[in-house]
Amino acid sequence: MENIAVIFFTFILISIISFVVKTLTTSSGSKLKGNSxxxxxxxxxxxxxxxxxxxxxxxxxxxxxxxxxxxxxxxxxxxxxxxxxxxxxxxxxxxxxxxxxxxxxxxxxxxxxxxxxxxxxxxxxxxxxxxxxxxxxxxxxxxxxxxxxxxxxxxxxxxxxxxxxxxxxxxxxxxxxxxxxxxxxxxxxxxxxxxxxxxxxxxxxxxxxxxxxxxxxxxxxxxxxxxxxDYLNLVEDQDSRSYNRNKPFQATIKKKYMLTTPSSVGDKETMHIEIDLSGSCLSWISGDALGIYPENNPPEVVEVLNAVKLDGTEIVYVEHPAFQVEEVTLQTALTKYYNLKDPSSALIKYLMTKDPANKLKLRSVHLISYLVKNKELLGEVRDVLSSCKNVSWSGQRLVDLLKPLQPRYYSISSSPLINPNIACITVASVKYQLLGKDRTGVCSVHLNDRCSVGTSLGVFISQNPDFRLPANGNTDILLIGPGTGIAPFMAFIAERVQEGAQGRTILYFGCQSKLKDFLYKDQLGQWEKDNHIALHCAFSRDNPNRKIYVQDLLAKQHSDVYQLMQKGGHVYVCGDATYMAHDVHNTLIDICVKEGLTKSGAMEFLSMLSSHGRYQKDVWV
Known part of the structure; x- marks a missing residue:
């Protein structure tokens, strides 16, 4: 079997290489004029x-x-x-x-x-x-x-x-x-x-x-x-009196504290951050998200400047949809207004025209990244710039070839019924390796490591109308949110408690360790003690013999889960779409089958719940 697997993967690799070589030397198959x-x-x-x-x-x-x-x-x-x-x-x-x-x-x-x-x-x-x-x-x-x-x-x-x-x-x-x-x-x-x-x-x-x-x-x-x-009279933005993605409010951080207890390299670092929206007239509903404009990591800005052999003092014209700025220094522009993570196609094209070596290198990586659907193979802007030679840069040319820095979105973890001027978010620092180098997330590390109480942030509300509590407080709800997926559920629970909702609130939460990253442990424990919630926790790394996830706990409680769905309850899932949400969905299908439905019947049942707003997801990749 091992020999067969080796032969199979060798064949696949040779096929990919052959395809790349053929594509690099012949036509693309496009019907467009000039189709190489x-x-x-x-x-x-x-x-x-x-x-x-x-x-x-x-x-x-x-x-x-x-x-x-x-x-x-x-x-x-x-x-x-x-x-x-x-x-x-x-x-x-x-x-x-x-x-x-x-x-x-x-x-x-x-x-x-x-x-x-x-x-x-x-x-x-x-x-x-x-x-x-x-x-x-x-x-x-x-x-x-x-x-x-x-x-x-x-x-x-x-x-x-x-x-x-x-x-x-x-x-x-x-x-x-x-x-x-x-x-x-x-x-x-x-x-x-x-x-x-x-x-x-x-x-x-x-x-x-x-x-x-x-x-x-x-x-x-x-x-x-x-x-x-032309007849079209585009009136001023209908949201011109309020703040939005193209007109963020300058809010300030009022409070922040660590939710996890990291003790070694690689442990999760997650913070609770409270942002003061006083004077903005911004309003939200539990389930909505807060959009935040971050700043790039200063050492990454320096690497970009070194790669293009510029010192950052050159004045450049900035074009950004959210900020009414015109001329700033190149260093300021790269820090605040441009995307340094994702190289634009315009940047790739420009570099390929400057040197044959750049052309061969970039078009090969570009094509392979497209074939395997992994654009990270190109690396970040600093990687691409550092790898290409014989290019003379001006600051204006550089920023003209970059994408604008986009906002990041965080589920609001507080209810406006508690305090309409304070929006809380739950932020896990993103740290990873790419092309053999340590990397950090743009917004998460900016918020957790470089922002302090009093720091100003450009923010706005991003509505999420497909993720809402039931109008009737007597309705039972099932909340499934491991990790930072618990954020909107903190708002949901607080709101149900504030309104005196009589329906059951059942929360399935998961994390790696009860001692290290059990988010909002004290508050959840108090709500459980006061009978506001039924709490089920999966700590995936605490059992050395077997990893336990939220879907495993759901499967154990299959009868209760199925009865809640059958009797008008609402199911909510928040968190990772690639694995967790997929596994939870399959577990819900298995639960329905175990309770007597066929697999096709179970899928139709969940589809019906979704179409009626009783199975709602707020998931991300």
Whole structure:
């Protein structure tokens, strides 16, 4: 058997290497013009040139009566990825024209957030590009929910509309591009004409995004669309009076303390942090998250500066969706406004044009990372920059090739019924190794190691309407949240206690060690003592003979779990999507089978619970 396994894996490895070599030396199989891998990755046109401060586009025009071929680039985003893609497409489409000799035939793109769909006169729209993310497992982004409901209910005849959809998601979730797929299906049902086929993008894969954009930009000039005057009056952001992802509130840390007791290298370091929102008028509901803009680790900034041989004092023009800044030093820009973890496709392309050695090295790693769906093989920005030679840098060129630094999201672990001005979060420091080097998470280590009481943070509320307590306090609830997955459940329990809910609250919590990382141990113990909760804990490392997880405890209590689900109870799962949530889901299926359902019947039963809001998940990869 061992020899067979060795032969099999050797065959697989040889096949992958052969495929890589063939792909690097021949065509990509794309139907696009110039379909070699070099043409695809290094496509040379003006759209790949970053814009300097004198030629930058104003992305959001409030009102324009420009005549031309009107293009609506409609995006729906939760965390900013779709908006970034939409802005890139906007810049590219501004640089092409249907007929350079006729102003009437110039393309005139406008960026439109899905939440502003009501401002569109659908009967007069002829060309629309939809860039839509899916939040988690099949859920539309908050800003796109009403738009999706509109598409579901409208009976408009859209046979005059040309469209294409780019659907973004994460394949770690079973329904990872569901929202974009659904938008595409509804548009077809309403008679709209797809001029470039829908592309599904897994984990912001640059190749897929680029293929779709190239195809769209090449096809646009071939469409027979009459020019018209732009009517669209985009009023100021409807949330302009409040704070949001593009306008964060500067809150301060009021209190922080360690929840774990690490005693050796590798032990978990998790902190409870209280953030003062006084004066913001921000409000939330238990189950919502707090978005936080972090800062990059100073030593990582220094490594980037060393790699490009700059000292950080150069003044650069900054373009960031959330911060109204213009000119700052390069060091400040890299610290506060740009993503130093994920190299952009624009950065990779630029480096590949500068030296044959860079080209061979990067395109090989780039392709292999795509094949094995592991973009971390490229490393971080500092790794890519350090590995490439013969590149001369200016600060402006560098930041123009970087992605903006995006916020991180933390479930709020406090109820607004207790204190509407204090939002608590539970933060586990992320520390890991990549390419043989120690690495740290951007936001978690910033919060836990570098922020102190009084530190200012840019924050906003991220709504999570699919993770809510039942309206009736007499309803039994089952909470499954190992590790920091307990965070929203701390808010749930506190709220149920405050309101005097009569329904049972059953909590399954898991961690490695009762002594080291039993989060909120004292508070949970008090709630259990006061009969507010029934507490079941799995300490996976305390038993040297067998690891115990929350799903093992659920399986032991199969009759009680099944009866709760059958009698109208609600089930909530929060935490890791890749392993924990998957294993818990399979355990719930097994429980239903053990209680008399067929496997297909059990799956249908859980699906019914989910569709009725009685099986809710807040999980992440």
């Amino acid at each position: 891998l070099d043409d695809f990755i290094l496509k040379k046109d003006v759209t790949n040139v970053p814009l300097d401060s004198s030629t930058r586009h104003k992305y959001y025009e409030k009102f324009s009566k420009k005549r031309g071929i009107q293009i609506r680039i409609v995006f729906g985003t939760e965390y900013g990825a779709s908006e970034d893609v939409a802005k890139t497409l906007y810049k590219k489409s501004k640089l092409i024209a249907h007929d350079y000799n006729s102003e009437d035939s110039q393309f005139h793109p406008r960026l439109v957030n899905c939440k502003n769909y009501q401002l569109l006169d659908w009967k007069n729209e002829h060309l629309m590009l939809f860039i839509i993310s899916t939040s988690g497992d099949g859920v539309p982004p908050t800003d796109a929910r009403e738009f999706v409901e509109f598409l579901d209910s409208t009976k408009l005849d859209l046979n005059h509309l040309h469209y294409s959809v780019l659907a973004l998601g994460d394949s770690n979730y079973p329904q990872y591009c569901k929202t974009g797929i659904h938008v595409h299906d509804r548009l077809q049902t309403l008679g709209a004409m797809e001029f470039v086929r829908k592309h599904n993008v897994d984990m912001e894969n640059a190749e897929t995004i680029e293929k779709w954009m190239c195809s769209v930009l090449e096809t646009l000039p071939t469409l027979n669309i009459d020019p018209q005057e």
